[in-house]
Amino acid sequence: MEVLIENEAGFCFGVVSAINTCEQSLEKYGEIYCLGELVHNTIEINRLEKRGLKIVEVKDLEGLKDCRVMIRAHGEPPSTYALAKRNNIEIIDATCPIVLKLQKDVKKAYEQCAMSDGQIVIFGKKGHAEVIGLCGQTDNTAIVISKVEEIERIDFSKAVYLFSQTTKNKEEFENLVSIIGQRMRENNNDNFFPTNSICKRMASRTKTLLDFADSVDAVLFVSGKHSSNGTYLYEFCRQHKEATYFISDKGDIDLEEIKKYNRIGISGATSTPMWLMEEIRDYVLASSETK
Ligand code: SF4
Known part of the structure; x- marks a missing residue:
């Protein structure tokens, strides 16, 4: 193996x-x-x-x-x-310096909003620490939306400054930009200022994960159960490769199940330490040798 x-x-x-x-x-x-x-x-x-x-x-x-x-x-x-x-x-x-820069950008846009009666819209998860930090830059007036269906909370007759939580999905954000843009045009309003603030690391992460999944027979995806990034990447990988297993530690591995694969890949969320993945690799290899 x-x-x-x-x-x-x-x-x-x-x-x-x-x-x-x-x-x-x-x-x-x-x-x-x-x-x-x-x-x-x-x-x-x-x-x-x-x-x-x-x-x-x-x-x-x-x-x-x-x-x-x-x-x-x-x-x-x-x-x-x-x-x-x-x-x-x-x-x-x-x-993170990237989050710090985003906070500054949101604050600046909020100051512009005060002059133009505009709105700050943040595409992100309500209650997530980063989103709370971003909303704080706007005296908690920002409109947080987590899915397209929620855009009705936006007033399309006013200026809209759109930002994204750094860990959101790029395709979903682009879709949102396109739909809000359409609604703004219908209102003859060209004051729409979207900023793609998704972290570059996150934007490329899905592609590298799928390429990796293609190169192995099965993926052990290592993540804490409460990591939103981990849950998202795991689901994304599993939709592409059925033989993807969510584990938080080596105790979660079904050794009987994985011994049918020759080439096993280990991947993880942005919150998964390398030492843990190395420990899991060594455990799987040692278990396969004792069979
Ligand atoms: S995912 Fe990107 S923005 Fe978020 S902490 Fe990591 S480097 Fe910073």
Whole structure:
């Protein structure tokens, strides 16, 4: 049996950088808090918790004082920074530079909206940390839509500044741009300003995953159960290749099932650590040798 790990699988640079920042801070201070899960991967979180990381929610911030709190790659709204300042909390900011730039762009567009009575529309998942951070740039006035059916909430007679959560699907975004554009034209309104703010890494990820799936007999897709990126990529891969299995750890692998394949591929979400995929590869190889 041959077991391969996809080259493009695993942490994106935003998450790698956040984990490095976290490890360096733990080394330096011994204990730090992090707002929400640093990555949507329980195994990686457990590893960092053993080194002193404490996961808290924004609502817990009110009760914290004189400590260090890390902001993860997804970013946070301005209200979080303001609260930290009030409570003398030192922020360790690991917001991904791409998300940071998007926050700035949304804020700038919001300022333009104030002059032109326009609307900020964000294509994203309601309640997702990155989307909360983006909405915060607009005093929470942005219209968040997660699917085309929700566009009726937009006033097509006014200016529309459209952005996307960085991890959304490129084709869905392009479809949305085309439909909103059509509605704007029907209203004789050419004040439509779409910005494709999908992370380039995400935009190319589906293609690299499918190419990889084509090169193997079966795919073990490794992801935390709560990772939206992981769930999406897994479903995407499975629609293309039926022999795709969702696993979070080696305990989820059905060894009897996979022994019918000669060439097994291991891939994962942007929140899946490489060490975990390597551990799974070694486990599958060792199990196949003992048969
Ligand atoms: S997916 Fe892209 S935008 Fe999101 S954290 Fe990773 S590098 Fe940054």
